Amino acid sequence: MRCALFGKPERPAVCGRFKAMADVCGESKSDALWLINELEMATN
Structure with missing residues (x-):
């Protein structure tokens, strides 16, 4: 919800x-915020 694009x-x-x-x-x-955080940590 904060995407500047x-x-x-x-x-x-x-x-x-x-x-x-x-x-x-x-x-x-x-759920969505938790999942995106998990994906970001896994691909960092």
């Missing part, structure tokens, strides 16, 4: 096509 032409097209799904994002905002 929203509405800008340099935003990658893949971002606009992304559809949140429970198996990727969980069932809630807190």
